[in-house]
Amino acid sequence: MMDNYRIRKIKDRLMRILLWSSLIIAMIPLFSILLDVFINGARAINIDFFLLPTPTVGEKGGIANAIQGTLITLGLASIIGVPIGIMSGIFLSEYHDSKLSQPVRFINDVLSGFPSIVVGIFGYVLIVSVIGFSVIAAAFSLAIIMIPIVTRTTEESLRMVPVAIREAALALGIRRWKTIIFIVLKGGRKGIVTGVLLALARIAGESAPVLVTMGYWRWWFSGLNRPASNLALNIYLFAISPFENWRTLAWGSALFLILMILGISILIRVLTRGKYE
Amino acid sequence: MKSTASFFSKIAYLKAKIKGDEIFRLVSAFFALTTLLIVVLMVYELTRGSWLSLQKFGLGFITGTTWDPVFTLNFGALPLILGTLTTSAIALAISVPISIGIGLLLSEYISKRLEFFVSFIVELLAAIPSVVYGLWGIFILIPFLRNNVYPLIQTVLGFLPLFSGPIYGGGVLTAGIVLSIMIIPIISSVSREVFSAVPLSQREAIISLGATKWETCKIVMSYAKSGVIGAITLGLGRAIGETMAVTMLIGNKFKVLPSSLFDAWYTMAAIIANEFTEATSDIYVSALINVGLTLFLISLMVNVIARLIVWRTLRLVKGVSRG
Numbered sequence: 001m002m003d004n005y006r007i008r009k010i011k012d013r014l015m016r017i018l019l020w021s022s023l024i025i026a027m028i029p030l031f032s033i034l035l036d037v038f039i040n041g042a043r044a045i046n047i048d049f050f051l052l053p054t055p056t057v058g059e060k061g062g063i064a065n066a067i068q069g070t071l072i073t074l075g076l077a078s079i080i081g082v083p084i085g086i087m088s089g090i091f092l093s094e095y096h097d098s099k100l101s102q103p104v105r106f107i108n109d110v111l112s113g114f115p116s117i118v119v120g121i122f123g124y125v126l127i128v129s130v131i132g133f134s135v136i137a138a139a140f141s142l143a144i145i146m147i148p149i150v151t152r153t154t155e156e157s158l159r160m161v162p163v164a165i166r167e168a169a170l171a172l173g174i175r176r177w178k179t180i181i182f183i184v185l186k187g188g189r190k191g192i193v194t195g196v197l198l199a200l201a202r203i204a205g206e207s208a209p210v211l212v213t214m215g216y217w218r219w220w221f222s223g224l225n226r227p228a229s230n231l232a233l234n235i236y237l238f239a240i241s242p243f244e245n246w247r248t249l250a251w252g253s254a255l256f257l258i259l260m261i262l263g264i265s266i267l268i269r270v271l272t273r274g275k276y277e
Numbered sequence: 278m279k280s281t282a283s284f285f286s287k288i289a290y291l292k293a294k295i296k297g298d299e300i301f302r303l304v305s306a307f308f309a310l311t312t313l314l315i316v317v318l319m320v321y322e323l324t325r326g327s328w329l330s331l332q333k334f335g336l337g338f339i340t341g342t343t344w345d346p347v348f349t350l351n352f353g354a355l356p357l358i359l360g361t362l363t364t365s366a367i368a369l370a371i372s373v374p375i376s377i378g379i380g381l382l383l384s385e386y387i388s389k390r391l392e393f394f395v396s397f398i399v400e401l402l403a404a405i406p407s408v409v410y411g412l413w414g415i416f417i418l419i420p421f422l423r424n425n426v427y428p429l430i431q432t433v434l435g436f437l438p439l440f441s442g443p444i445y446g447g448g449v450l451t452a453g454i455v456l457s458i459m460i461i462p463i464i465s466s467v468s469r470e471v472f473s474a475v476p477l478s479q480r481e482a483i484i485s486l487g488a489t490k491w492e493t494c495k496i497v498m499s500y501a502k503s504g505v506i507g508a509i510t511l512g513l514g515r516a517i518g519e520t521m522a523v524t525m526l527i528g529n530k531f532k533v534l535p536s537s538l539f540d541a542w543y544t545m546a547a548i549i550a551n552e553f554t555e556a557t558s559d560i561y562v563s564a565l566i567n568v569g570l571t572l573f574l575i576s577l578m579v580n581v582i583a584r585l586i587v588w589r590t591l592r593l594v595k596g597v598s599r600g
Contacts, residue, residue, distance in 0.1 A: 008489050008492070009489065011489070011491060012489035012490055012491040012492070015490075015491040015494070016386070016490065016491070018378065019378045019379075019381055019382045019386065020382065021378075022374065022375045022376075022377075022378030022379055022382070023378070023379050023382055023395065025375055026375055026376075026379060026398075026399070026402065026458075026461050026465075027398060029402075029458045030398065030401060030402050030405075032413070032417065033405060033409065033410070033413045033417075036413055036416075036417050037409065037412075037413070040416075083308075084308050084311050087304065087305050087308030087309070088305070088308045088309035088311065088312060090305050091302075091305035091306055091308065091309035092309060094305070095302060095305065095306070098306070100306060100309065100310070101309070103313070104309045104310065104312060104313060106584065106588075107312050107313050107316055108312050109580075109584050110316075110577070110580045110581055110584055111312055111315065111316060113511065113514045113515065113518075113576070113580040113583070113584075114518065114573070114576060114577075114580070115517065115518020115519070115520065115546060115572060115573075115576055116518070116520065117518065117520040117546050117549055117550060117569070117572070118319075118323075118518065118569050118572055118573045118576070119319075121323065121326070121549065121553075121566055121569040122318075122319045122322055122323065124326070124553075124566075125322040125323065125325060125326035125566065126318070126322050129326075144315055147311070147312060147315075148312065151309075151312070175297055175298055176298040176301070177297050177298050177300075177301030177302075178297075180301070201404060204406075205404075205405075205406025205407065205408065205409070206406070206407075207406070207407065207408045207521050208407070208520035208521050208546070208550055211550055211553070211554065212549065212550075212553050212554070215554050216554070232406055232408050233408075235406075235408045235409065235411075235412055236408045236411065236412075236521055236524075236525065239408075239411065239412045239415055239416075239525065240415075240525065247416075250412055251412070254408075254409045254412055257406060257409065258405065258406075258409060261404050261405075261406070262401075262404075265400065265401070265404055269397070
């Protein structure tokens with residue numbers, strides 16, 4: 001009896017060690033990636049890196065045009081995606097007894113798991129085949145990737161607004177739509193901002209849909225109906241190129257991108273902190 | 278007289294009020310329906326884009342094993358489908374035990390304060406862009422695997438055809454390994470969620486019988502089994518669609534079967550990323566979009582199944598705890 005107990009005890013301890021080691025195994029690549037990106041990326045960063053556009057072989061250059069192009073593309077994607085996401089989040093939270101809401105929520109979940117390259121090809125067939133490789137096509141594809149993220153976080157944050165607040169507003173004779181826009185939305189503001197940031201962090205790193213909708217562009221932004229340079233896509237093109245100065249830029253761009261995404265996720269943590277405490 | 282006027286004005290006011298509400302409801306419903314519309318439009322547009330290829334090859338596209346964009350313009354996607362499935366299977370084989378371990382750790386072992394830190398780390402792993410995984414894979418992981426790990430595997434397991442043949446560094450196994458790192462966050466966070474949804478009474482019952490922590494975990498796992506399967510299926514969906522990292526690491530060679538796991542190959546997503554912007558003829562572009570359509574349908578299937586399983590389990594588990 002005692003022996004049996006001892007064996008179970010040993011097994012328990014062994015499994016505890018195994019479970020903790022699974023976490024450590026997962027952390028090794030994470031730290032390796034962060035460390036290598038920081039070390040190799042730091043070497044690429046200087047003043048030129050932020051001020052000059054993509055160089056030709058062997059010349060000095062930077063990622064200024066890529067930062068510009070990325071900001072414009074992300075901005076346009078947000079203009080398209082954020083309103084749609086927030087409005088459908090409102091629908092799912094405020095009219096959750098509607099017959100539509102369950103299928104919409106399901107499709108939304110499914111859409112968020114779609115391969116981004118497929119979304120890119122959708123943008124290609126729909127837009128590129130008409131007006132050519134362009135910022136518009138890329139922003140459209142990225143907006144589709146944003147929508148499910150914004151929708152879900154909007155719904156979740158609006159649901160946290162107490163029902164009593166809605167009832168109080170309605171009891172004062174305020175119309176329902178005004179209640180939703182001016183009172184409920186205000187209460188869920190933080191959560192919605194978090195959702196938009198989350199979506200931005202996600203699409204900032206997307207390169208596959210950008211590749212098939214915008215292609216490669218080495219120059220400055222020159223119109224929404226033409227391609228623009230993109231940070232994430234540049235990392236791919238620079239990494240597979242044989243040129244030393246491009247490879248250095250690939251690490252630099254990776255560092256910039258990761259710092260950007262890290263900054264956004266820390267911001268999200270700060271924003272959501274109050275909610276869970 | 279005065280009171281009837283105020284009565285009618287009140288009615289008009291109520292009507293206007295209801296109208297505003299109705300309009301707002303319809304507008305928000307319309308926006309909510311856009312997701313539905315997008316998916317429907319996606320099926321239509323992808324079919325339209327691959328129409329040339331569908332007409333020429335039909336269902337034979339899925340079983341075809343040639344990919345000749347230069348001379349015969351014959352296209353078949355079977356090797357690409359196999360490549361996608363193989364890399365995803367490798368990724369699952371590595372990441373499932375690790376992810377379930379992390380999920381258990383998060384739901385059963387770790388205190389709330391530490392949980393915040395650990396879940397932040399897992400989220401970070403999810404936040405790193407695919408293309409950065411690829412960059413790291415090319416310059417850090419490939420040299421490491423080529424010099425230290427693969428020769429070791431070959432000396433031990435080289436008698437198996439899977440592990441014989443030349444080592445290039447990039448290839449099927451490398452792509453699978455990086456994919457496994459990339460899908461750890463989704464599998465572990467979803468399985469944490471289903472583990473946490475297991476009612477406390479289940480744990481209390483087995484603990485009161487004198488069970489150790491691990492034995493409690495086993496009960497939790499068996500209770501949440503179907504949810505874990507859902508989590509794994511979600512991970513599979515993620516692995517199937519992963520593009521840039523795989524393109525950068527798998528070697529991008531179209532062949533029916535690779536000579537070993539160290540050999541170069543292709544996946545559906547990788548061939549689109551690698552050849553799409555260079556495709557010259559209409560039928561070539563159409564064939565690539567056809568690959569995209571195939572990928573879309575496969576991942577739609579996987580995602581729908583996964584979501585249904587996770588949804589059902591969460592509802593089932595929560596329902597039982599209430600009863």
